[in-house]
Amino acid sequence: MNLYDFIFYAFAALTIISAVGVVFSRSIVYAAFALLFTFFGVAAIYVLLAADFIAITQILLYVGGILVLIVFGVMLTSRAYSVEVKRGALQVIPAVIVAGVIAGTLIGILNTTPWPASHFVPYEETARPIGALLMTQFVLPFELASVLLLVALIGAVIIARREKGERA
Amino acid sequence: MALHVGLNHFLIISAILFSLGIYGVITRKNAIMVLMGIELILNSANINFIAFTRFGLMNLSGQVIAIFVIILAAAEAAILLAIVLNIYQQLNTVNVDEVDKLKN
Numbered sequence: 001m002n003l004y005d006f007i008f009y010a011f012a013a014l015t016i017i018s019a020v021g022v023v024f025s026r027s028i029v030y031a032a033f034a035l036l037f038t039f040f041g042v043a044a045i046y047v048l049l050a051a052d053f054i055a056i057t058q059i060l061l062y063v064g065g066i067l068v069l070i071v072f073g074v075m076l077t078s079r080a081y082s083v084e085v086k087r088g089a090l091q092v093i094p095a096v097i098v099a100g101v102i103a104g105t106l107i108g109i110l111n112t113t114p115w116p117a118s119h120f121v122p123y124e125e126t127a128r129p130i131g132a133l134l135m136t137q138f139v140l141p142f143e144l145a146s147v148l149l150l151v152a153l154i155g156a157v158i159i160a161r162r163e164k165g166e167r168a
Numbered sequence: 169m170a171l172h173v174g175l176n177h178f179l180i181i182s183a184i185l186f187s188l189g190i191y192g193v194i195t196r197k198n199a200i201m202v203l204m205g206i207e208l209i210l211n212s213a214n215i216n217f218i219a220f221t222r223f224g225l226m227n228l229s230g231q232v233i234a235i236f237v238i239i240l241a242a243a244e245a246a247i248l249l250a251i252v253l254n255i256y257q258q259l260n261t262v263n264v265d266e267v268d269k270l271k272n
Contacts, residue, residue, distance in 0.1 A: 008173045012181050019185055022204050023192040035204050038185075042211045045181065049222040054214075054234050061238050066207065066245045073200045073249040077256040095194035103187035110179045121224040126231060133232050145239045152243035160250035 008048055015041030028074050032067070039063050053127040178219035185212035197263040199252045203245060210241045 014037060021034030039062045046055035134142050185208050192205030214234045221230035256262050259269065 005173045008177065012177070015181065016184055016188075019188045019208055022208065023188045023195075028198060028201060031201060031204060035207065038208065038211070042185075042215065045178065045215060046218055049178065049218045051218045051222070051231055051234075054218060054231055054238075057235060057238055058214075061242055062207075062211075065242055069245050069249050070200060070203065073203075073252055076253055077200065077262045078198075091194055095191050098194060099187040099191035102190055103183055106183035106186065107180055110176055110183065115175055115223070115225065121222065126228065129228050130231055130235070133228060134235075137229070138232050141236060145236055149239065149243055152246050156246040156250040159247070160253050 004048070008045075011041050011044040011048070015045065028078065032071050032074055035070070036063060036067055039067065050123045051126060053130055175219060175223045175225075178215060178222075182212040182215040182219070185209075185215070197265055199248070199255070199262045199264050202264060203248050203252075207241060207245070210237055213237060 018034045018037035018041060022031050022038060025031045025034060039058065043055045043058040043062075046052075046058055189205045189208030189212065192208065193202050196202050196205060214237050217226070217230040217234045217237075220226040221228060252262050255267055259267060261267065
C-alpha cells in the first residue's frame with residue numbers, strides 16, 4: 001500500500017463520512033457544514049484523478065458559490081440556530097430499501113464488470129486542452145450554457161424579489 | 169477486492185455518494201436539504217466522468233462534461249433557492265410536504 005493509496009483512502013473516508021453527516025444530521029446548519037467537507041473531499045479525489053482544472057473549479061464554484069447560496073437559504077428561511085429540522089419519519093423504511101437496493105446493484109455491477117483498460121493514462125495538463133475543446137468541439141454547449149446562466153440569473157432575481165401582496 | 173486503488177474504487181465511492189444522495193432526497197422534508205441531496209448525486213456523477221477519463225475509457229471530453237454539470241448545478245441551485253425564498257415568504261414554511269396549495 002503506497003502513499004497514493006493511503007491518501008485515496010483518507011479522502012474517500014472524509015467524503016463518505018461527511019456525506020453521511022449531510023444526510024443524517026438533525027440540524028440543517030450541521031448538514032451544510034458537512035456538505036462543505038464533502039465538497040472538499042470530492043475536490044481531493046479530482047486531484048488524485050489528475051483533473052486539476054476541475055478540482056479548482058469544484059472548490060471555486062461549489063464551495064465558494066453553491067455552498068454560500070445554500071447557507072444563505074438556511075439563514076433566510078429558518079431561525080437558523082434554534083430550529084430543529086424535522087426528519088421525514090414517514091418514508092425512512094422505503095428510502096432505506098431504495099437506497100440500499102441502488103447501492104447494492106451498482107456495487108455488484110461494478111465488481112463484476114471487466115473494464116477493458118484499468119490503468120492510469122500518463123498525466124498531462126488539462127486546462128489548455130479543455131479550453132481548446134470548449135472552443136472547438138463543444139462550442140455550441142458552451143454558448144448554450146452561457147445563455148442558460150444568464151437566464152437563471154435573471155430568473156432568480158425576478159422570482160426572489162417578488163414580495164407578498166405585490167403585483168409581479 | 170484488491171487493496172491497490174484502481175478504477176473500481178473511484179466508481180464505488182461514487183455509487184455510495186449516489187445512494188446517500190437518493191436517501192437524502194427521499195427522506196428530507198426541508199427543501200434546502202433536498203437540494204443538498206441533489207448536489208451529492210451530481211458530484212457522484214462527476215466522479216464517474218473524471219475517473220473514466222483518467223483510466224483511458226473516455227477522452228478529455230469527460231472532463232468537459234463535468235464542467236457543464238457543475239455549471240448546471242450552479243444555475244439550478246440559484247433558481248431553487250429563489251423559489252424556496254418565495255415559498256417561504258408566501259406560505260411561511262419550506263417543508264416540501266406542507267406546500268400543497270395546488271392540491272385543493
